Structures are given as structure tokens and as C-alpha cells.
Amino acid sequence: MKLNGAQILVQSLKNEGVDHIFGYPGGAVLHIYDALGAQDDIKHILVRHEQGATHAADGYARASGKPGVVLVTSGPGITNAVTGIATAHMDSIPMVVISGQVPSPLIGNDAFQEVDAVGITRSCVKHNFLIKDINQISLTIKKAFHIASTGRPGPVLIDIPKDITIAQIQEPNYIDTVDMRSYQPVVDAEPKQIIKAVELILSAKQPVIYAGGGCVIGNADQELREFTRQLGFPITQTLMGLGAYPAKGELFIGMLGMHGTYEANMTMHDSDCVIAVGARFDDRITANISKFCPTAKIIHIDIDPSSIGKNVAVNVPLVGEVKSVLKDLIQALKGKKTTDISAWWAQINEWRGVDSLAYQTKEGVIKPQTVIETLYEVTKGEAIVTSDVGQHQMWAAQYYHFNEPRRWINSGGLGTMGFGLPAAMGAKLAKPDRDVACVTGEGSIQMMLQELSTMLQYNTPVKIINLNNGYLGMVRQWQEFFYEKRYAMSYMEALPDFVKLAESYGHIGVKVEREEDLKPALIEAFKQKDRTVFLDIITDPNENVFPMIPSGAGHNEMLLAGRDEMASTNDEGLDQV
Amino acid sequence: MRHIISVLLENEAGALSRVSGLFSARGFNIESLTVAATNDETLSRMTIVSVGDDGIIEQIVKQLNKLIDVVKVTDLTSMEHIERELLLVKIDVNPDTQADIDRQIDKFSGKIIDVSEDTYLVEVVGQSKKINEFLGSLDALKILEVSRTGVTGVCQKREG
Ligand SMILES: Cc1cc2nc3c(=O)[nH]c(=O)nc-3n(C[C@H](O)[C@H](O)[C@H](O)COP(=O)(O)OP(=O)(O)OC[C@H]3O[C@@H](n4cnc5c(N)ncnc54)[C@H](O)[C@@H]3O)c2cc1C
Ligand SMILES: Cc1ncc(C[n+]2csc(CCOP(=O)(O)OP(=O)(O)O)c2C)c(N)n1
Ligand SMILES: [Mg+2]
Numbered sequence: 001m002k003l004n005g006a007q008i009l010v011q012s013l014k015n016e017g018v019d020h021i022f023g024y025p026g027g028a029v030l031h032i033y034d035a036l037g038a039q040d041d042i043k044h045i046l047v048r049h050e051q052g053a054t055h056a057a058d059g060y061a062r063a064s065g066k067p068g069v070v071l072v073t074s075g076p077g078i079t080n081a082v083t084g085i086a087t088a089h090m091d092s093i094p095m096v097v098i099s100g101q102v103p104s105p106l107i108g109n110d111a112f113q114e115v116d117a118v119g120i121t122r123s124c125v126k127h128n129f130l131i132k133d134i135n136q137i138s139l140t141i142k143k144a145f146h147i148a149s150t151g152r153p154g155p156v157l158i159d160i161p162k163d164i165t166i167a168q169i170q171e172p173n174y175i176d177t178v179d180m181r182s183y184q185p186v187v188d189a190e191p192k193q194i195i196k197a198v199e200l201i202l203s204a205k206q207p208v209i210y211a212g213g214g215c216v217i218g219n220a221d222q223e224l225r226e227f228t229r230q231l232g233f234p235i236t237q238t239l240m241g242l243g244a245y246p247a248k249g250e251l252f253i254g255m256l257g258m259h260g261t262y263e264a265n266m267t268m269h270d271s272d273c274v275i276a277v278g279a280r281f282d283d284r285i286t287a288n289i290s291k292f293c294p295t296a297k298i299i300h301i302d303i304d305p306s307s308i309g310k311n312v313a314v315n316v317p318l319v320g321e322v323k324s325v326l327k328d329l330i331q332a333l334k335g336k337k338t339t340d341i342s343a344w345w346a347q348i349n350e351w352r353g354v355d356s357l358a359y360q361t362k363e364g365v366i367k368p369q370t371v372i373e374t375l376y377e378v379t380k381g382e383a384i385v386t387s388d389v390g391q392h393q394m395w396a397a398q399y400y401h402f403n404e405p406r407r408w409i410n411s412g413g414l415g416t417m418g419f420g421l422p423a424a425m426g427a428k429l430a431k432p433d434r435d436v437a438c439v440t441g442e443g444s445i446q447m448m449l450q451e452l453s454t455m456l457q458y459n460t461p462v463k464i465i466n467l468n469n470g471y472l473g474m475v476r477q478w479q480e481f482f483y484e485k486r487y488a489m490s491y492m493e494a495l496p497d498f499v500k501l502a503e504s505y506g507h508i509g510v511k512v513e514r515e516e517d518l519k520p521a522l523i524e525a526f527k528q529k530d531r532t533v534f535l536d537i538i539t540d541p542n543e544n545v546f547p548m549i550p551s552g553a554g555h556n557e558m559l560l561a562g563r564d565e566m567a568s569t570n571d572e573g574l575d576q577v
Numbered sequence: 578m579r580h581i582i583s584v585l586l587e588n589e590a591g592a593l594s595r596v597s598g599l600f601s602a603r604g605f606n607i608e609s610l611t612v613a614a615t616n617d618e619t620l621s622r623m624t625i626v627s628v629g630d631d632g633i634i635e636q637i638v639k640q641l642n643k644l645i646d647v648v649k650v651t652d653l654t655s656m657e658h659i660e661r662e663l664l665l666v667k668i669d670v671n672p673d674t675q676a677d678i679d680r681q682i683d684k685f686s687g688k689i690i691d692v693s694e695d696t697y698l699v700e701v702v703g704q705s706k707k708i709n710e711f712l713g714s715l716d717a718l719k720i721l722e723v724s725r726t727g728v729t730g731v732c733q734k735r736e737g
Pocket of ligand 1: 255
């Protein structure tokens with residue numbers, strides 16, 4: 001049977017087990033749309049903006065572990081998608097993006113809606129392809145999924161000129177697997193490095209496990225739990241790792257880094273042995289690198305050799321899949337005795353006593369932290385929570401205690417405002433039986449509002465928790481601390497009436513202004529199983545995210561709520577009426 | 578320190594821009610870069626000369642390896658290797674300077690490959706250092722045009 005390129009493309013996607021595509025049509029991809037329209041194995045979600053498609057596919061991937069798939073047209077279609085591709089790239093999320101391209105003979109002629117998609121995306125994809133031959137379609141799709149989902153995952157772009165989707169050939173024999181000589185991700189760490197790591201672990205007196213997104217990406221939560229419990233070591237997690245080890249676990253000392261807990265950062269600072277598990281020593285973690293872990297030997301498990309030794313010198317590199325490396329370590333440690341670390345735990349418990357996440361409630365205002373705590377209570381900690389970027393993101397991370405992986409979905413590496421809402425839609429499509437909440441701010445939500453319309457069309461009920469502080473709060477916080485309260489352009493006048501806005505999109509809108517209304521409103525919202533509910537919650541406009549490592553400081557130089565809040569606002573305190 | 582890094586990569590369109598893009602995006606320095614096909618038509622060989630401390634060179638090698646099209650990366654500097662570069666230089670010559678220039682060409686085993694009324698076109702092959710020295714031995718004002726290929730190299734062992 002003869003098929004055209006578009007039909008071969010769609011069949012190849014089916015062979016990869018694709019069940020959802022997030023996309024937006026245009027001239028260059030009309031043949032592909034024609035082929036998509038003629039089948040119903042793959043459900044196409046028509047977003048309202050291509051950036052929304054990428055974030056939705058990303059949310060789908062993070063919730064399910066399967067690659068998210070995006071289809072956009074040439075020119076503005078692909079340029080609109082770039083932010084979402086970069087977002088997925090920074091957080092190592094598997095994604096396959098198919099972009100239409102102008103017909104091959106026109107490439108390079110400044111043709112209508114032509115951009116160099118491969119060139120534009122080169123630095124924010126794991127790999128990209130321009131298909132030049134119809135016979136390469138099925139192989140390229142196979143390679144793209146292979147590259148996107150193995151090793152350190154990431155987005156892969158396939159740019160396909162229109163003429164190639166139109167041409168016809170005899171239906172090809174689709175291959176099942178692909179082996180690329182130039183791409184062979186490592187799985188197991190070197191045995192001699194495992195031995196070295198074990199020696200270091202056994203002699204550690206002040207150890208800490210620092211686990212990151214790699215444990216979620218690599219589905220290694222069970223191994224991480226077993227490893228941590230076997231050793232009885234304290235464990236801290238990055239923003240991206242939350243949930244891999246349960247927040248309610250005794251050994252968990254909270255998130256680390258800029259807005260991590262006091263105990264996590266102090267533990268890192270004083271540790272003599274840091275075991276980094278699928279984490280990349282990001283600058284939000286290390287703070288001032290010259291003051292980072294001054295006394296620690298470092299063991300680093302990472303699938304990507306370039307993550308190792310990039311920011312911080314490492315004593316024992318373990319290149320491999322977290323899952324397999326942890327299994328090897330667990331095995332090698334069986335029956336071995338670690339050093340007594342009870343004195344270390346006593347010290348950590350003293351730091352815990354500082355209670356760095358405590359906050360003061362105030363009569364008549366809703367504290368954002370209270371909202372997240374109530375959200376946790378109402379959903380019993382079992383919802384998938386997506387977030388946008390800003391203060392609300394940090395509060396969600398700090399106060400919603402994630403006990404399972406793939407429940408916490410946020411843009412950590414790129415910090416993309418606008419991510420939360422489409423990601424929630426994607427997560428709901430991946431996990432239709434699970435409650436999905438999108439914690440957002442009045443600033444971020446306005447970057448991708450249009451997806452409310454998509455959510456109605458495909459009935460993806462999500463609860464939007466808008467922590468409306470009337471400010472680009474994270475920016476305002478920095479201006480308060482570091483710019484002598486010169487609040488340049490961080491206040492948004494003319495906010496929309498979010499209740500009416502939600503209603504006009506066909507959803508339920510509720511404004512919450514009093515603390516006593518908060519819990520009932522949340523309970524009611526989650527009762528509405530089939531509806532998207534927009535809770536516009538008016539929160540304290542002046543609240544700041546604490547604790548905080550200010551820029552240039554080390555882990556042991558955190559600002560704490562109450563004490564340092566006063567110190568930093570002292571001089572102009574009278575202005576705050 | 579100066580390193581010569583040899584990269585074997587799939588002979589695909591765009592492979593060169595992936596490498597050069599990597600260097601500019603990560604702020605790595607490139608002193609020279611050459612690329613050409615190999616005896617296997619599906620592979621190209623790229624030779625890059627870069628300067629950096631050990632940490633930077635290690636990152637360069639790792640980042641190159643991470644590129645999907647890259648099959649193999651070798652830091653030639655860490656092993657016995659041969660390095661060569663070709664220089665073509667156009668020199669202003671007159672009866673007063675000719676003898677001296679001839680002597681230099683001889684000293685550096687250069688070849689005069691074209692002669693006009695008042696110019697020489699000279700070819701010199703060797704390590705970059707030798708080419709620098711040859712150019713340095715000429716009167717700067719008499720050098721009309723310089724074209725260098727950049728470094729290429731191989732390791733001396735049978736398996737590199
Ligand atoms: C406003 C804001 C504030 C922030 N504040 C903080 C903060 O206080 N604390 C904090 O932690 N973060 C914070 N971040 C997030 C921060 O920017 C980084 O995104 C985050 O710290 C990176 O997490 P990670 O190290 O776990 O790496 P990830 O980006 O999750 O990378 C995962 C690592 O694991 C490796 N890997 C992937 N898969 C595997 C596998 N299968 N096997 C082995 N290795 C694997 C990868 O190669 C990579 O090195 C903040 C972000 C924003 C936007
Ligand atoms: C697309 C984009 N532009 C700008 C920023 C910089 N930025 C980070 S947080 C923030 C403010 C977010 O405001 P809001 O969504 O209201 O959240 P809040 O901090 O008030 O909770 C801004 C502007 C960003 N992260 N992303
Ligand atoms: Mg805000």
C-alpha cells in the first residue's frame with residue numbers, strides 16, 4: 001500500500017505508543033493534520049498557543065513518565081514553542097516536538113513562514129533533525145523517541161518540510177529498536193567506583209544524601225528509599241526531587257538551597273560526606289560556591305558525565321542510571337556497618353528545632369503558607385500539584401509535603417512563568433483519576449490564561465489556586481531586600497476579575513478573601529470533580545519567602561523569618577503602615 | 578594549557594554548527610577548528626584547538642561527547658601524537674630582501690609555490706609553533722596575506 005509522508009509519520013507515532021498530541025495547525029502541517037484526523041488512536045489536544053502545547057506535553061510527561069508529544073506549524077508555530085522546549089530541556093523532560101517546515105525547494109529562500117527551526121532550537125534541545133527524505137521518516141521518529149527518553153532525557157525536535165509529508169512511498173517496514181553508534185548512554189557505574197563510594201560511606205561521620213530530579217526522572221524512588229533507610233542517613237532533596245523520598249519520612253530534613261530549610265542547609269554545610277543522587281549542583285543549591293560544603297567529600301551519581309565536576313569537584317564519580325547505581329550500592333553495603341552518627345543526628349535535630357518554616361499568622365489576612373497547608377489537608381497530600389514561578393512556587397514546595405514522585409510538577413531550571421496551567425492540563429490528561437491543582441500567582445497565570453479554553457474543550461478539570469498577592473511577589477521580595485524597597489514595576493494594576501474571567505471561559509470562579517472561607521472553598525472546589533475551579537485567593541501582599549540564602553552567602557548564613565525579616569526592614573519600618 | 582581535541586562524528590548536515598554552537602553557548606575558546614571527511618564517508622573528523630585549564634578541557638570533552646552525533650572524542654594532547662598545520666603566505670619580495678627571505682624559507686623547509694614580479698607565495702607545513710616562528714621571522718610589513726588551515730592531528734599508537 002502506498003502512504004504519504006504524513007500517514008507514515010502518524011503510524012510511526014502510533015508505533016511509539018503515543019496516545020496524546022498537543023498541537024496547533026498551520027499551512028506546513030496540514031497534511032499531518034489530515035492524517036491525524038483520519039484516525040482515533042491518538043487524541044489531539046488543540047491548545048490555544050503553541051507555548052501551551054509544549055508545557056502541556058511537558059506536564060503530561062512529568063506526570064506519566066512517557067515522552068510528551070507536540071505538533072506545531074513552521075515559522076511562528078515553532079518560535080512560539082521555543083520557551084516550552086527550553087523549559088523541558090532545563091529539567092531533562094522527555095519530549096518530541098514535530099514542526100512543519102516550508103517545502104524543501106523553498107528552504108533558505110525566506111519563504112512564507114520560514115524559520116530555521118533546527119538552528120533556533122539547537123541550544124535548547126537534546127537533539128534535532130531535519131527530515132530530507134521521505135524514507136527517513138519512520139527511522140527518525142524511532143531515533144527521536146529513543147534519544148528523548150533514554151540517558152538523560154530531553155526534548156527532541158523533528159522539522160519536516162511540507163513536500164515530504166505529501167510525497168508517497170510504499171509503506172515501510174517499521175523497525176522496533178534502534179542502535180546508534182554515536183549514542184550509547186551508560187547504565188551501570190564502574191565497579192571500582194562503587195567500592196570507593198562504599199568505603200567513603202562507611203567511614204562518614206556526618207553524612208547527608210542530597211537527592212535530585214534524577215531520582216524522579218529515573219523512577220528510582222524505591223531504590224532511594226531503600227538506600228536511605230539502609231544507611232539511616234539524613235536526606236535532603238532539591239526542588240526537582242521532592243516526593244522521590246517521602247516528605248513525611250523521619251530521615252527527611254527538607255529541601256535544600258536558596259529557600260531550603262535551615263536544617264538541610266546547615267547539614268550540607270557541616271557534612272563530611274555528601275552523596276549526590278541525580279542532582280546537578282545548581283547555583284540555587286550551592287549558593288556561594290566558594291563556601292559550599294567546605295569539609296565534605298562528595299560522591300556523585302549522575303547519568304550525564306558532564307554534570308559531574310561541572311560546578312563542584314567530586315571525589316567519587318558514579319556515572320550511570322540512579323536506579324541501577326543505587327541497587328549496586330545497596331547490594332555492596334549489605335551487612336556492612338556504618339559509623340555511629342547519633343551525635344550528628346543530635347546536631348541536626350537541634351537545627352530542626354529552629355523551625356525555619358514557622359510563620360506568623362495575622363488577623364484579617366490570608367497567609368499564602370496557610371493556603372498551601374490547607375490544600376495539603378483537603379487533598380490529603382494526594383493531588384498532583386503543578387506550579388508557576390515565583391513566591392507561590394516556593395510556598396507550594398515548602399508546605400505541600402510531597403510523599404510520592406511525579407506529584408510535584410514545576411519549572412525549576414528555566415523558571416518559566418506560564419508553565420503551571422498548561423502543565424496541569426497535561427498532567428490531568430495523563431492521570432485522569434487524580435486530583436490536579438495548579439498553584440499560581442496573579443502574574444504567572446496571565447501568561448497562559450488562554451488555555452482555560454482548551455481545558456473546557458477537552459474537559460480536563462483542574463483546581464487553580466491563585467495566590468493573589470497583587471505583586472510580582474518574588475520580584476517585590478528582592479526589591480525589598482536588595483534594592484532598598486524601590487518597587488520598580490513589580491505591582492500590577494488593572495488585574496482582571498478572575499471570577500468573571502473563569503466564568504467567561506465556562507469554568508467556576510470563586511474569590512476567597514477571608515481565612516474562614518478558605519477551607520470550605522477548597523473542599524467545595526475539589527468536590528466539583530468534573531469542573532475546573534478558579535480560586536482567586538487574596539493573600540498577604542507583603543509576605544516573603546523564608547528562609548533564604550541571600551546572594552553571595554553560604555549555607556550557614558541563612559536569613560530566617562521573624563529575626564532577619566525585622567533586621568532587613570528595620571530602617572524603613574515606619575513606612576509600613 | 579593548549580589542547581588538541583580530535584572528534585569523530587557522524588557526517589550529517591549541521592554537525593559542524595552543533596560543535597561551534599556548543600563552544601559559543603558555553604563560552605569555550607576555539608583557537609582553530611578544521612573538519613573534513615574521513616575514509617569512511619559516513620564519518621567526519623574535526624580537530625579543535627582550545628585553551629583552558631584542566632577543568633574546562635574536561636567539560637569540553639564531556640560536552641562534545643554528549644552531542645548525539647559525536648562518535649568519539651580524543652584529547653590528543655594527553656597522548657603521543659603528531660600535529661600539523663599548513664600555511665600559505667603571500668610575501669612582498671624585492672631584490673634587497675629576497676636573499677633573506679629565501680634563507681628563512683629554507684630554514685623552515687618551506688616551499689615557494691608561486692612567484693610573481695614582486696611576490697612569493699610560500700607554503701609551510703608543521704606544528705603551529707613552527708608556523709608562528711616562520712611568520713615571526715619575516716618582516717611584518719612584507720606579509721601581504723596569510724591563510725592557515727588550522728591544526729589537524731593524529732595519535733601515534735595504532736589504536737587511538
Ligand atoms: C524561583 C525559584 C527558586 C528556586 N529555589 C530553589 C531552592 O531553594 N532549592 C532548590 O533545590 N531548587 C531551587 N530552584 C530550582 C533550581 O533552579 C534547579 O532547577 C534545581 O535545583 C535543580 O534540581 P536538580 O539538581 O535535582 O537537577 P535536575 O534539573 O532535576 O537534573 C537532574 C540531574 O539528574 C541527572 N539525571 C537525570 N536522569 C537520571 C537518571 N536516570 N540517572 C541518573 N542521573 C539522572 C541529570 O543528568 C541531572 O544532572 C528554584 C527555582 C526557581 C524558579
Ligand atoms: C516568563 C518569565 N518572565 C519573568 C520571570 C521573572 N520572575 C520570576 S518570579 C516573577 C514574579 C511572579 O509573580 P506571580 O506570578 O504573581 O507570583 P508571586 O511571586 O507573586 O507568587 C517574575 C516576574 C520569569 N520567571 N518568567
Ligand atoms: Mg503575585
